Amino acid sequence: MINYIKHHEWKVIEDGFDPALNRISESLFSIGNGRMGQRANFEETYSGDSLRGSYIAGVYYPDKTRVGWWKNGYPEYFAKIINSVNWIGIRVWVDEEELDLNKVSILRFYRELDMQKGLLSRQATVEFADGRQLTLRAERFVSIVTPEAGALRYTVKPLNFSGTITVVPYLDGDVENEDANYQEKFWKEIKQEADGNSASVLTETLKTGFRVGAAMSFRLLRNGHPLDFSPQPATRPLYAEASVTVPVKKGEELTLEKLAVVVTSLNFPKQELEAEMLKVLKQIESEGYEMLRREHSNRWAEKWETSDIRIEGDVAAQQGIRFNIFQLNQTYTGEDERLNIGPKGFTGEKYGGVTYWDTEAYCLPFFLGTAPSEVSRNLLLYRYKHLPKAIENAGKLGFTDGAALYPMVTINGEECHNEWEITFEEIHRNGAIAYAIWNYINYTGDYEYLLPFGFEVLLGISRFWSQRVNWSDEKGAFVILGVTGPNEYENNVDNNYHTNNLAVWTLRFTLDVIDYLKKEDPWLYQEVREKLKFNEITETQRWKEIISNIHLPFDKKRGIFLQQENFLNKELIPAEKIDPAQRPINQHWSWDRILRSCYIKQADTLQSLFWFEDDHSEESLRRHFDFYEPLTVHESSLSPCVHAILAAKIGYREKAYELYLRTARLDLDDYNNDTADGLHVTSMGGTWMAFVMGFGGMRVKKQRLIFDPFLPSHWKSWSFRINFRGAHLEVKKTPGTFTVRNHSEVEVAVTVWGKEAIIRDHEKTTFKI
């Protein structure tokens, strides 16, 4: 845990520069627009430790898998969203000396990410060995209005000397990934050009053949007045630059405005890519930096209008929750159903930037609550489009007849993960994808999604469960052997409660969906049934047998479901008894010791209780929480949020607050000592859930929004915005009251503290305890 970020309601602020923190800051100050993202690398040369990262959504490389011992069914590659063309680069020479922030003295340094406006800026005063001093100012953004565009403004001001300043804006496609499995490069040269004040680079990924075009143009200003200049262009493979040398007097400001465009063959045919790139470049040139910046910040204001959460009385908490919301909105905009949300978004290389069950379990609720329903629908369609690959994937593992197993990690529908205990066994992910369909429909009421999309996916998943169970004579029940639950500190266990429970829940839900479809759209249902060769009678008959005879391990003495069979073989010692010097255990203990221990990485049985709370009395929820939470080490960033929501539900408010804090400032305070690798973007969806479902007690049941809100004791108030079925609400909690204001034309049925009400258009209602 490191605590160097200044607290501020809207800004992330770093005051002073410490090279040892540079990678952390590069992550924290990342910017993105759903289409591309950029770590907070410096524009100018920096020879110190840095993780350079410019990422483009959907542009990946299949990096050959590294395994110890190959097993049948392992994927050939791990798909990675890779470091791509560096469009921010500027080299700066002062007289004959290159400015390298690692080689000058940094006298002052201030960096800020303005989350309200979506702007990253930085100021520094630096001194060369001979005493020459400069002030530098940099500001940049990737536009959320024109998502192909990035723009930056970079100013140099000699403080105590006059001389020549050379600026060399460049585009560099000759970049690497730190996590390349075999130290290979992933890009090949297509074309590079530099002419006058513009330049471009066309590159292509090896193997996957994604073509990326980057173009830049720039202008120079002295004291704010445009300068005439004759740049010196230069190119080499994968690289283009333009160099300009200008005499600058002491106290004068030389400003470079660099506009950049990044386009890809994901969005344009290859043969048109160059023309489209130049078209967008021309368009943003005609707008200019200022206009682009204004449009961009205005659009951010609109985003905040529908997604902000306000906290009065706790600046750190306010900054934390906004940071989470800001990063989620920077990562995914929902405009393209081919894209998804990597665990680190566009802020690092770890986890390859590709898709895990995090999306369905932790991110979907945020987008349901804050964005138009099309955004969530696109997250679901991503999986629908991967259904043939999921069926193929299941086929590789020996399943047949349309059974679908979605991959643990994917970008194109193919499995990328290569640990058998995860790849082949962490199959609850398949249930999470089914659950997301239910969640989406429950929230939006968009039942039409079921045919064909939702139903086809549910059928594939149900068919998988139906084949994955086996009958145990010994138990007289169906069992599911050899799985890994969400708690990855157990591997290859039998009858994981969450998995078994989710499997039969999926079967039940699919049966409900079939009943619904037969009633509501029998003709189309019949058509889909034939297409999928769905033998309704025999297949559903088996599902019903499984539902009636599934084994769910249960301890009668304690009245709790067991995480897995034989969980009680373990020594049950509360996590608080672990020597603090040994925490986190995953950095101190051998894997087998972790596996043998009772310690739980993240919600497992409690994940089921969170999702299916209505299957339990509050007393049962409390019994399970009291048993499992003390054994939980929360060593996944996805852990505290679910526990916070359950704690709130059963009235453990202090615990809920404590767990919420752990997730909300996870990255800002580098809680897990790994922010340097990138931000925990998917867990930020969990933070939002912990707030809205925990403090807000918000649920959607029977077309109603349910609230059971409370205020953490030292806060003055909190409020959040929420979209629900065409309505847009603002809810606010103060001591003793809860106010719901409807900002839309659509009336909404709510239940607050058990009391039902209708909030009509543009009305507000205050509830009192």
Add this chain to the structure above:
Amino acid sequence: MINYIKHHEWKVIEDGFDPALNRISESLFSIGNGRMGQRANFEETYSGDSLRGSYIAGVYYPDKTRVGWWKNGYPEYFAKIINSVNWIGIRVWVDEEELDLNKVSILRFYRELDMQKGLLSRQATVEFADGRQLTLRAERFVSIVTPEAGALRYTVKPLNFSGTITVVPYLDGDVENEDANYQEKFWKEIKQEADGNSASVLTETLKTGFRVGAAMSFRLLRNGHPLDFSPQPATRPLYAEASVTVPVKKGEELTLEKLAVVVTSLNFPKQELEAEMLKVLKQIESEGYEMLRREHSNRWAEKWETSDIRIEGDVAAQQGIRFNIFQLNQTYTGEDERLNIGPKGFTGEKYGGVTYWDTEAYCLPFFLGTAPSEVSRNLLLYRYKHLPKAIENAGKLGFTDGAALYPMVTINGEECHNEWEITFEEIHRNGAIAYAIWNYINYTGDYEYLLPFGFEVLLGISRFWSQRVNWSDEKGAFVILGVTGPNEYENNVDNNYHTNNLAVWTLRFTLDVIDYLKKEDPWLYQEVREKLKFNEITETQRWKEIISNIHLPFDKKRGIFLQQENFLNKELIPAEKIDPAQRPINQHWSWDRILRSCYIKQADTLQSLFWFEDDHSEESLRRHFDFYEPLTVHESSLSPCVHAILAAKIGYREKAYELYLRTARLDLDDYNNDTADGLHVTSMGGTWMAFVMGFGGMRVKKQRLIFDPFLPSHWKSWSFRINFRGAHLEVKKTPGTFTVRNHSEVEVAVTVWGKEAIIRDHEKTTFKI
């Protein structure tokens, strides 16, 4: 399964050349002398598919580990006995054209490995595109008398033309491993020289710094008469050669005799290495090829004298068993306790040529039975010397106070394996090392080995078990969670019967040893106790509690111990019901399907029953065999032998014979379709056991040799040689009789078919059924 090897009692014969079989032949015709080994690569250039392999015992490289996701405790590297200097190489030019066996027509080809004499030879008639024909003859061996020496004789005879023949004997240290994890080379240049008819190369392994010196000298003969010649020497880094061009007339024979020496810094100080190398070279030069060959073959005759097994009435079986014995004797001679037996010996790269529990469980009995007891003692000392590393290894996994966990795979005592389910969990290996101590003492009566060697190892292992168990309140018993048994088709299971049983057996045996030592050598025992900080009272108290309260999963209905807890959750379908097209399942099924299935890779529960047969009635042995063997797919080469022995024990003679055949000709018939990778050398020890303990029914109990022999139905007789406590016996089974002949001065107590007898020196006794 491929069946191209001709049957012969003493020889392995290939008649005709098929490039597709070349790698298989390269394995089958391998030669070795315990110090070095050589695949049957051709001497001359061969551009076809080939796995080049010249291996030197103990010379390894730590190849950086390749893993998907790192886990605490994983080793940094996999140690590999690496391909080293090629000393057999000769390039041959006919006029201006190089002889490449892949580019000429091969008119006739005959290869034979004479196991009786330890000689590899080959004859071929080849034709160039222009019709020129040559006969080639090659013979080679690595001396078992002078283990630094290799020698070869290579003859070229033009059949239908006269011309010039250029022969270029060379030493090439610039070699690679196919299985290099990162395509790196492992050798660096030290020095190379060529002068007159001799040359040498000094190389050194990167990282480990093993220096290897290779020297050669050669002479030429025309029609058997020494030739004068002036060689053209040449060197380049890691390489030295001498080239000689000689006019040869049609029908004349040009013979090259090449003598080579390979020495290493394992056996000589680096600064003396070159001088020692030249000394040995001079010595073997003075002997000459013929003398070296004669000595070598005579020594092989002596080896056969004490280790041969004869079968009358079945040439294929005879060839099979001799091939197994020959390869074991080629791989390990027991002169150097730093060396051990890799699963592939010196015949390939797979498994890195390093040590597994195969040695203790499958190879030790062969050396106990056929070699002086010092050989087996050295196998035990290998582990004794690794004890500090085993304690360190256990420490990495969180164990303390002298607990020792021997690695799954090692060459220097450090763990090399990098799958958690094996590395951290396949801990029964630790018990196998304890069992080997018991086995050695039981066989040899060498109780002195216990202090300090045996006892220190046993204490380390017992301390490990003592910490590795945990108390289960639920079970009211000690349990061992998260293990992998010998059946690697189950991972991370709880209470594997074999592991639990072996753990408490180790504790009991260690307690017995302590009682013995306290009585027999209290003074030395006291000294060792203090050195090891062994708190006898508290430590043995805990062991006794564990012994009394260990959980051994048992099914009352069937009256059998269960392979692991919940084994009966599985669907139990006999292996014979698996679609033959899906066999072996490890090449057709995904790993999770294998794990979930009931199928057993190799003896697991039955491994315990084999080792501890006296704990069971014959009825119990049969119940277990009848339950487990039908579920066993025997997909480890180590599987059939144990089952063959048990089958023999319970009177299933046909089954015993069937399983024996599967192991005896495993490589000759390429049963598992993987002989190309190298031979299954450690499983050859299992073959020997299957014969001696299965057909011979041989056991050692209470200082006696027990025999319960039978003759497979279509054999006329079998006989084998056996060493036992200074005596040397020959036993022979014919229909209705069993004869024990004592070839030594030492009398031996035997029990045959339950009847006790003493076989006095140089006497023989015949028993009749």
